[in-house]
Structures are given as C-alpha cells and as structure tokens.
Amino acid sequence: MVCLITGSSRGFGRAIALEFGKNGHQVIIHCKDRSRDAQEVASQIKESIVLKADVRDFNEVKSIVDEAIKKYGRIDVLINNAGITKEALLLRTAEKDFDDIIATNLKGPFNFIRAVALYMVKQKEGHIINISSIAGIRGKQGLSAYSASKAGLIGLTLTTAKELGRFNIMVNAVLPGHMLTDMGDSSSDKAKETALRESITGKFSDPENAAKFIVYLSETSGITGQVFNLDSRII
Ligand SMILES: NC(=O)c1ccc[n+]([C@@H]2O[C@H](COP(=O)([O-])OP(=O)(O)OC[C@H]3O[C@@H](n4cnc5c(N)ncnc54)[C@H](OP(=O)(O)O)[C@@H]3O)[C@@H](O)[C@H]2O)c1
Numbered sequence: 001m002v003c004l005i006t007g008s009s010r011g012f013g014r015a016i017a018l019e020f021g022k023n024g025h026q027v028i029i030h031c032k033d034r035s036r037d038a039q040e041v042a043s044q045i046k047e048s049i050v051l052k053a054d055v056r057d058f059n060e061v062k063s064i065v066d067e068a069i070k071k072y073g074r075i076d077v078l079i080n081n082a083g084i085t086k087e088a089l090l091l092r093t094a095e096k097d098f099d100d101i102i103a104t105n106l107k108g109p110f111n112f113i114r115a116v117a118l119y120m121v122k123q124k125e126g127h128i129i130n131i132s133s134i135a136g137i138r139g140k141q142g143l144s145a146y147s148a149s150k151a152g153l154i155g156l157t158l159t160t161a162k163e164l165g166r167f168n169i170m171v172n173a174v175l176p177g178h179m180l181t182d183m184g185d186s187s188s189d190k191a192k193e194t195a196l197r198e199s200i201t202g203k204f205s206d207p208e209n210a211a212k213f214i215v216y217l218s219e220t221s222g223i224t225g226q227v228f229n230l231d232s233r234i235i
Contacts, residue, residue: 002072003218004028004065006055006112007082009038011181012131015207016079019215021045028068028075030082055082055108056100058115065115074123077218078116080109080153081131087188090144098145105149106156113160117169126169127218130157134175134231142191154227161225170224174214177205177231198233205231 002025008017009031018041020027027048031038035052042048051067053060068075083105086097109130120126135143136150154173161171178184178195184204187195196202210230217223229235 001076001218002026002028002068002074003077003079004030004068004075004112004116005079005081006030006108007032008041009034011183012176012179012207012210013079013081014041015211016081016214017041017048018044019208019211020077021048023215025077025215026072028072030064032082055111056103058111061108061111062115065112065119069119075116075119075126076123077127077129078112078120079129079131079214079218080112082108083131083149083183085143085146085183087142087191089142093144101145102149102152105146106152109153110156113156117160117164120169121164121167124168126164126167128157128160128164128169128171129214129217130154130171130173132157132173132175132227134177134229134233134235137175137227137229137235140191142188157227158225165224170221172217172224173227174210174217175227175229175231176207176210177233179205179207179210181207195233200234201232203232 003020005017007013008029017027027045029038029042029050038050051064053064132153133150135147139147157173
C-alpha cells in the first residue's frame with residue numbers, strides 16, 4: 001500500500017511511518033520544516049519519499065499530493081497526524097494561537113482529505129485515519145483550542161465516513177494517549193502528573209504500540225466511522 005503520514009518527521013508520525021515501512025508498505029514522509037529529520041526516517045524505509053508542505057495551506061497540500069500521485073499512481077492510506085498545541089487557560093489564550101491551532105489540527109486534515117479523497121474516490125478504495133485526542137472528548141484544562149480542534153476532527157471524521165463510505169473509503173479517528181514525544185514531553189509537569197495519575201496502567205502511552213494498531217486498522221476492510229480510544233484513561 002502507498003501510505004501518506006502527515007507530520008512524520010518526528011514523534012508519533014515517525015513511529016507510524018516506520019511501522020508501515022516495517023510491514024513492507026511504500027511510505028510518503030511529510031513535514032513542515034524539519035526535512036533532515038524526515039530524511040532520517042525515510043532512510044530506514046525501503047521505499048519512501050519526503051514531501052514538505054504546511055498543512056494550513058491547501059495549495060501546498062494539493063501540490064505534494066499530486067507529486068505523490070505522479071510518483072506512485074495512488075494513495076491507499078492517509079494518516080492525518082500533524083498537529084500542534086500550546087497550553088494556556090482560556091482567558092489567557094491569544095486569538096492568534098487559537099487560530100493557528102485550529103488551522104493546523106482541523107483545517108490541515110480537511111485540506112489533506114480534500115486533496116487525497118479525489119484520488120481515493122477514483123480508486124474506489126482507501127483508508128483515512130485522523131489522529132485526535134481524549135482532550136476532544138472530555139476537554140482538558142489549559143487546552144481549549146487544542147480540545148476544540150480535536151473535537152472538531154472527530155466531527156470531520158464521522159461526516160467524512162458517511163459521505164465517502166459508498167466509495168469504499170474507510171474513515172476513522174484514533175486517540176493515542178499521552179506520549180512522550182516533543183509535544184507530550186513539553187506539557188507542563190502538572191499535565192504530565194495528571195496524565196499518569198489518571199492512567200490505569202500508571203504509564204504514558206507508547207507510540208510504537210499505537211502505531212501497530214494504526215497499521216492493523218488500515219489493513220482491515222469494512223470498519224469505518226469509529227473513534228478508537230487507545231488511551232489508558234477511562235472517558
Ligand atoms: N504526544 C501526545 O501526548 C499526543 C496525545 C494525543 C494526541 N496526539 C496527537 O498526535 C499527533 C502527533 O503528535 P506528536 O506528539 O508526535 O507531535 P510532535 O512530536 O510535536 O510532531 C509534530 C509533527 O507535526 C508536524 N507539523 C506541525 N505543524 C505543521 C504544519 N503547519 N504543517 C505541516 N506539518 C506540521 C511537524 O513537522 P516538523 O517536524 O517539520 O515541524 C511534526 O512532524 C498530533 O496530532 C497530536 O495532537 C499527541
């Protein structure tokens with residue numbers, strides 16, 4: 001399968017890209033700025049390319065999707081993983097930060113779905129997996145913009161699943177749990193302590209483990225419109 005993973009230069013996206021690579025798939029590594037990190041990921045995968053685009057900009061997204069199609073002729077799996085966050089209480093959240101988080105975490109996946117689904121519709125098959133968060137279901141203090149973006153992403157997932165199901169395109173969301181990536185590690189000590197305290201296992205989530213689930217899901221058929229909670233905190 002040809003798999004495009006947004007934000008796969010590092011963190012969770014990197015783990016997903018490597019897991020697809022390990023399973024013999026062709027992988028399109030995507031990043032915004034960190035091409036060197038993206039190239040390092042690509043160097044560990046037998047068949048892969050690196051493409052750069054800002055997810056907030058539809059023209060940039062469309063251009064790399066077209067480039068990927070030119071190279072591979074199809075895209076079987078789209079993982080909308082790229083994301084950002086910034087901790088601040090609602091009353092202290094700057095408008096610019098709110099806009100930036102929504103543009104990256106919600107409009108970004110919309111841009112990629114619009115660009116990729118056109119080809120998936122022609123193929124009459126495909127998998128789209130959106131990386132959301134438990135914050136989108138139950139909210140999280142200090143993360144109003146992030147929680148709103150991740151809740152919106154669940155709404156986008158469910159609607160896209162309903163609209164694209166007749167073309168045999170499966171659309172699901174995955175909530176991975178608190179992982180010690182650049183994003184997870186930069187949370188405040190208080191947020192990390194709370195995540196550990198609320199976790200049934202008493203541990204942070206493991207990106208490699210969650211990546212295995214994502215590869216498995218993208219190899220199934222007929223499962224769509226679902227939100228898979230891999231977080232060990234009970235909702
Ligand atoms: N870490 C956690 O605890 C956790 C928990 C639940 C959900 N998630 C979700 O999992 C996903 C991955 O998170 P992570 O922890 O791996 O984050 P991370 O380590 O900070 O990596 C973020 C990735 O997104 C890319 N990116 C950011 N803004 C972009 C933009 N405007 N255009 C294109 N690419 C952009 C980055 O590219 P560059 O390297 O080029 O900057 C990087 O590859 C996110 O959607 C996050 O919300 C994470």
